[in-house]
Amino acid sequence: MTEPTRLSKRLIELVGCSRREAELFIEGGWVTVDGEVIDEPQFKVDTQSVVLDPEAKADAPEPVTILLHQPAKIDAESALQLITPGTLSDEHRFGKRPLKGHFLRLSPISTLQANASGLMVFSQDWKILRKLTDDRSKIEQEYVVEISGEMAPHGLNRLTHGLTYKGKDLPPVKASWQNENRLRFAMKNPQPGIIALLCEAVGLKVVSIRRIRIGGVSMGKLTEGQWRYLSSKEKF
Numbered sequence: 237m238t239e240p241t242r243l244s245k246r247l248i249e250l251v252g253c254s255r256r257e258a259e260l261f262i263e264g265g266w267v268t269v270d271g272e273v274i275d276e277p278q279f280k281v282d283t284q285s286v287v288l289d290p291e292a293k294a295d296a297p298e299p300v301t302i303l304l305h306q307p308a309k310i311d312a313e314s315a316l317q318l319i320t321p322g323t324l325s326d327e328h329r330f331g332k333r334p335l336k337g338h339f340l341r342l343s344p345i346s347t348l349q350a351n352a353s354g355l356m357v358f359s360q361d362w363k364i365l366r367k368l369t370d371d372r373s374k375i376e377q378e379y380v381v382e383i384s385g386e387m388a389p390h391g392l393n394r395l396t397h398g399l400t401y402k403g404k405d406l407p408p409v410k411a412s413w414q415n416e417n418r419l420r421f422a423m424k425n426p427q428p429g430i431i432a433l434l435c436e437a438v439g440l441k442v443v444s445i446r447r448i449r450i451g452g453v454s455m456g457k458l459t460e461g462q463w464r465y466l467s468s469k470e471k472f
Contacts, residue, residue: 243269244277246286257294265335266292275335299360300338301466305458306356308444312344315356319463327457328464345369346450349431352379354447355455359466367472368450372425375472378449379421380414381431383440391438401437409434417443 244258247267251258259277261267266289267274269281306315319342321334342358345368359365368375388394398408407430410422419440421431432442448455451472458464 240280240282242277243267243274243279243281243286246281247288250286251288253294260294260296261288261292263335263337264293264295264297265333273333273335275337297335297337299362300332301357301359301361301364302338302342302463303453303455303458303466304356304358304463305455305460306348306353307460308351308353312347312356316342316344316358318461319358323462325458325462325464332465346372346377348447349379349426349445350428352431352445352447353460354379354445355450355453356447357450357453357466364466364472374424375451376422376424376449377426377447377451379426379431380446380448381419381421381435382417382443382445383419383435384417384443385440388439391440394438395434399437401433404433406430406434406437 243262244255247253247258247261248255253261262277262279263275265273265275268285268287268289269279270284302319304315304319306318319339324334338360341360343360343365345357345359345365348354348356357364357368392411392413395409395411399406407423410420411434412420414420419435421434423430431445435442453466453470453472456464
């Protein structure tokens with residue numbers, strides 16, 4: 237019987253590549269063991285069939301950005317635990333293959349309002365991190381807010397032009413009715429608790445808040461607790 241050996245070493249023996257190339261092939265998801273993609277160079281193999289994809293490229297994997305429909309009342313650290321291969325949205329199980337490396341070194345960006353659910357961004361890409369951090373005051377966010385109560389006269393107009401409530405100046409926002417129980421708010425860099433204050437100022441009480449868009453990126457049809465990859469065509 238042969239002793240189990242590292243997958244990277246077996247690949248070197250099979251194709252004559254360098255150790256670094258073997259690691260890049262494996263980490264890029266180009267290598268299968270008995271038909272299953274394995275992206276860990278240290279994975280041990282013995283008599284299994286190891287195959288390198290003919291289209292394989294020895295390039296470092298591109299950093300990924302993940303969009304999660306985060307449930308309400310959990311923090312970013314807890315939300316990160318929800319991101320696994322099994323919670324990838326069924327609608328988005330095409331194109332990019334989930335690799336173990338995609339779930340490492342993910343940084344949360346653009347924190348949700350208190351008790352809100354909806355679009356949360358986790359990224360490995362420093363360019364995305366910098367964009368959403370440095371330009372946060374310029375990037376519009378959109379929320380769907382379920383409310384109860386009766387809006388004060390000219391409430392939408394007051395929200396649009398800005399108002400004062402309990403001695404606090406509230407910023408003007410884009411507000412519109414989605415239906416009789418839901419409002420849409422669009423605003424830049426909303427401060428914690430501002431949506432609840434805006435609603436209270438016009439006689440409404442917040443039942444729930446859900447973020448559906450950041451800049452040019454919408455959450456889409458993700459169900460709560462599921463995620464998808466940010467596509468190369470989407471820009472914040």
